[in-house]
Amino acid sequence: MTWKTLDEMELSGKTVLTRVDINVPVRDGQVTDATRIERIAPTVADILAAGGKPVLLAHFGRPKGQRVEEMSLSVTLDALRSAFGVDVEFARDCVGEPAINAVRDLAQGKVLLLENTRFHAGEEKNDPDFAAELAKLGDIYCNDAFSAAHRAHASTEGLAHLLPSCCGRLMQKELEALQQALGDPTHPVVAVVGGAKVSTKLELLGNLIKKVDTVIIGGGMANTFLAAQGVDVGKSLCEHEMTDTAKQILDEAKQQDCEIMLPLDVVVAREFAENAPNEIVPANACPEDAMILDAGPVTIARIALTFEGAKTVVWNGPLGAFEIAPFNAATDAAAKRVAALTRAGRLLSVAGGGDTVAALNTSGSADDFTYVSTAGGAFLEWLEGKELPGVSALKNSGNKTTAPTI
Missing domain, CATH: 3.40.50.1260 (Phosphoglycerate kinase, N-terminal domain)
Known part of the structure; x- marks a missing residue:
C-alpha cells in the first residue's frame, strides 16, 4: 500500500x-x-x-x-x-x-x-x-x-x-483488514450477503462474484432469487420486478465459477411479530398465506459446513429478520460459527455495512470477528470495488514530505 x-x-x-x-x-x-x-x-x-x-x-x-x-x-x-x-x-x-x-x-x-x-x-x-x-x-x-x-x-x-x-x-486498521479480506485474500473466500433488497446490492454482488468462491444470500434478497428460479414465496418480502436481474447474477456467477448459495429450507409465519407461530418448510414450499422470515436448520448446517472449509469470510447483512425472535436463529448461528472459527485462528472475518453491526452485536459475536467496520457507506462502496476519494488522496500524497506555503 x-x-x-x-x-x-x-x-x-x-x-x-x-x-x-x-x-x-x-x-x-x-x-x-x-x-x-x-x-x-x-x-x-x-x-x-x-x-x-x-x-x-x-x-x-x-x-x-x-x-x-x-x-x-x-x-x-x-x-x-x-x-x-x-x-x-x-x-x-x-x-x-x-x-x-x-x-x-x-x-x-x-x-x-x-x-x-x-x-x-x-x-x-x-x-x-x-x-x-x-x-x-x-x-x-x-x-x-x-x-x-x-x-x-x-x-x-x-x-x-x-x-x-x-x-x-x-x-x-480498517484498510489492512479490507486488503486482507478482498484485496489479497486467502482462498477459499466466502461472502455473506443479506438484507431486504437485491436492488440496493447489485454493484456489491457484481463485484463479489468476480472475487470470492461462494456467496451466501439471505434475508429478503434470497426470496427474490428463489422467485427468479420459479419458487412461489407466498407473501414474503420480494422484489418480483428484479427477478430477471437475479437470473442474470446467477448466470454471471456460474461463468465466474462462483457458487451462489440460497436457502434449502425456511422458517415461515403468517405475521411479522415477536414469537409469531411459525413452521419450517422446504424453500420451495412456502404456503401462499405465509412469509419467509429466516433460513431453516438444514440451511444453517450447510452454511456452517461452508465456513469450515473457508479461509476468509466477508459479511454484509443479516440472513433473516434478526430483530425479532425466533427469526434471528440463522443469523445468530452463522455468526457464532464464524466467530468460533476466527477465535481458533482458522478464519479471517471482516464484516460491516447496514444492519450487519447490529446483527452481530445481537448474536454476541462481533468481538470475535477479525474486524467489524462501522463505516457504513464507505464499507459498502469498498465492497462494490469503488475507489474511495479519501483513500486515493492519501495514496497520491504519499511522496509529500513538507507542508506547502499557503
Whole structure:
C-alpha cells in the first residue's frame, strides 16, 4: 500500500490536523453511544505520545453550509474528554481567527476540537479555497475517518493534497483488514450477503462474484432469487420486478465459477411479530398465506459446513429478520460459527455495512470477528470495488514530505 501511517511521520512539535468521524447519536444534549469516539482514541494518544498536537476536524449532522447551533460539535466535548483522558479545548469555527487563535494557543498535551466543518458550504463542495484555509492551521494531515472516505469533501480529500498526509490508527486498521479480506485474500473466500433488497446490492454482488468462491444470500434478497428460479414465496418480502436481474447474477456467477448459495429450507409465519407461530418448510414450499422470515436448520448446517472449509469470510447483512425472535436463529448461528472459527485462528472475518453491526452485536459475536467496520457507506462502496476519494488522496500524497506555503 502506498499510503503512510503515523509511524512514518515526524510528529514532534507539529500540529496534526486529524479528520475524525464523531457524528454520534445525541439525546437531550448527551452522547448516547460513544463507540466512534472511543475508536479514535488510539490515534489521538499516539499523536500526543509522539509530541504532536492533535487538532480534530469533523462534521455533525447536515447543516448544509449554514451555522446551526443544535449541530455544534461542542455537544461531544464531555465524551471526547472521557475517551481521551486529557483536556479537549474547543474553537467556535474551523477556519478564520477563532480557529487560528485556538491552534496557536493549544498547549502541549492537550487536544483541540474545531467546530463542524459542514457549517461552511466549501466543505461538501471540496472548495480549494476552503481546503487551503484549513491547511493553514496545521503541519500534517491525518485522516482517521474511513467512514467518510467515500466523500470527496475538503476535510476528507482536499486537505490530503495540501499537507504531508497519513492515515490514523482506525483507518489503518480498517484498510489492512479490507486488503486482507478482498484485496489479497486467502482462498477459499466466502461472502455473506443479506438484507431486504437485491436492488440496493447489485454493484456489491457484481463485484463479489468476480472475487470470492461462494456467496451466501439471505434475508429478503434470497426470496427474490428463489422467485427468479420459479419458487412461489407466498407473501414474503420480494422484489418480483428484479427477478430477471437475479437470473442474470446467477448466470454471471456460474461463468465466474462462483457458487451462489440460497436457502434449502425456511422458517415461515403468517405475521411479522415477536414469537409469531411459525413452521419450517422446504424453500420451495412456502404456503401462499405465509412469509419467509429466516433460513431453516438444514440451511444453517450447510452454511456452517461452508465456513469450515473457508479461509476468509466477508459479511454484509443479516440472513433473516434478526430483530425479532425466533427469526434471528440463522443469523445468530452463522455468526457464532464464524466467530468460533476466527477465535481458533482458522478464519479471517471482516464484516460491516447496514444492519450487519447490529446483527452481530445481537448474536454476541462481533468481538470475535477479525474486524467489524462501522463505516457504513464507505464499507459498502469498498465492497462494490469503488475507489474511495479519501483513500486515493492519501495514496497520491504519499511522496509529500513538507507542508506547502499557503
